[in-house]
Amino acid sequence: MSDTTNESQTFSAESYFATQSQPPSLAADIQGVHEFIQRQRQANRCVVLVTSGGTTVPLELNVVRFLDNFSAGTRGATSAEYFLKAGYAVIFMHRQFSLQPFSRHYSHTTNPFLNFLEVDASLPSSSTIDSAYPYSHDPAPMAPTPQITVTLAERARLLSVLRAYKAVHEQETLHMLSFVTVNEYLWLLRAVSREMSVLGRKAMYYLAAAVSDFFLPQQRLSEHKIQSGKGSLSIEMDQVPKILKPLVSEWNPEGFIVSFKLETDETLLVPKAQQALERYGHQVVIGNDLHHRKYRVVLISPAAQEDAAKQSNGVLPKYDKFWIEINPNQPSSHPKEIEEDIINELIKRHKTWIESA
């Protein structure tokens, strides 16, 4: 797949959008976002864009093989619920088939919903009805379908999920958008950000999706399935442009922007997060390490002037570190979720950001 006449190049955000095709569904998707944002403005709500799940990089035009980033979408789906609970309107921009708010509690693998449904025996089943009318020549009356109910053990938990789900649907404060490829992700992010700019400081970005750092420009994609049997496979990929840069400086300079850094080497966490903040100049980087991310994260943000002045040694810290930690041993019935504390802290900071306008 590598081609000497078509070598790898470096893409800026500008050259990326100038050379890579816009997804066909973009216009319709953005129309929906536009209307959603209008309604939230009228209701005077803050709006947060939550991105969630991994992106794929197709290696073939007819996608069979692709490069993927690991993410079930737990962070994004869980966080979206806490934003909704706090009164935010949420645009949930997620990888297709990744976890979603509310339904995430009932994964087909770990907690399949069919397990706690039962056929209600107190209502006559169709066969009982049929045998009750054996001598009639009239057609048997339509047998009522037996009711299906939820087992007592699961009822209380499901009820609280279901009520929150139905309330959100009634208030229309959750808007779903999905992507698969990194190209769809980038085009959507740009268009949604531009739409959100009318919200000024009331717009928050919570960029939890695991976005690929590398991609294969469509100009170098193989049309059909790469045939095996020709020995080893060699892939040369280009860097995905750093999209936070235009997001912060052009698409929505007033937005409160939270990005994520995932590392597998915990010693890289803080320096990498500080580097990102330095490079893009946004509000918060949440650093998390693959193995402890469910109970420990660090929020890195530019140091407040007053805090800096308090430092007695005269060396002004450039960045604040704020660790959020919960007990890793949570009861399985009512586990505390770290996202609850993360969202509470962010909402507090977002409020300050809005007031300091």
Add this chain to the structure above:
Amino acid sequence: MSDTTNESQTFSAESYFATQSQPPSLAADIQGVHEFIQRQRQANRCVVLVTSGGTTVPLELNVVRFLDNFSAGTRGATSAEYFLKAGYAVIFMHRQFSLQPFSRHYSHTTNPFLNFLEVDASLPSSSTIDSAYPYSHDPAPMAPTPQITVTLAERARLLSVLRAYKAVHEQETLHMLSFVTVNEYLWLLRAVSREMSVLGRKAMYYLAAAVSDFFLPQQRLSEHKIQSGKGSLSIEMDQVPKILKPLVSEWNPEGFIVSFKLETDETLLVPKAQQALERYGHQVVIGNDLHHRKYRVVLISPAAQEDAAKQSNGVLPKYDKFWIEINPNQPSSHPKEIEEDIINELIKRHKTWIESA
């Protein structure tokens, strides 16, 4: 990641298993399979191994990025249901989080189950109970949790899914096994096949998983997340060994083996399927093309002697082609699924295979 001192090589099945580590959960998984097969033998049932979903190829030891093959697992999950309906016991060896029999009807994305649950208003809710006891100084009696029921519109369909699901659980004819990486898939396939060999001709293999053709040997994996910022990414991958060869010739020579060929170029379908049959000498290759796979497939098998003799032109066909096709325009309420016809045809052939022993 490419390394001149550690160049790509060609793996046979033998050298693969000699150099790539066995997954830690293998022994426990196989113990479960062993007991399942014992029970099915006592019940004199045929057992089919259904593999389903895509495999991943990790690019890092701490998996963040990986190469993936496209597959939601629809073919495997749907087929497993029809095998169960026909009285087969099913070992469902699937990619973690891919679709599963029965719950597949209620995808969180296309048909979320929370949409058809409702809180039953005929039972008093807890708040009504609380206000009914405002003057009592005794603690209010435990408020009963309201019942949750299924909407009338969805009830009939869910009832048939739920009854089939519960029947299968009662009869214990479905055994679940999951994998993520291509390495886990290969080790499981070998071990399960060896366990199934005690079933002789009553064992069927329905290998619908989308298995990667390429992998990165663990000896060349990067320990931590590959850092971007160093320009483009270059990956050199080796070929996955052709696992059908030892499956047919060593692990279970008596098994009835059905493999799949997926192509994006329909003209390659029949020649590729014939080539596979010629190379491995098993019973059936199902050829399907990415865009029409939901309503058209072709079964390629060695030509029967009697059919061959009937040919008047004297040239004996080496392979039979058997197309299965359904109308692509199916009603959304009760769509006909092509897997029903595929499984019926295979079960007929499996019966002949058993009788011809």
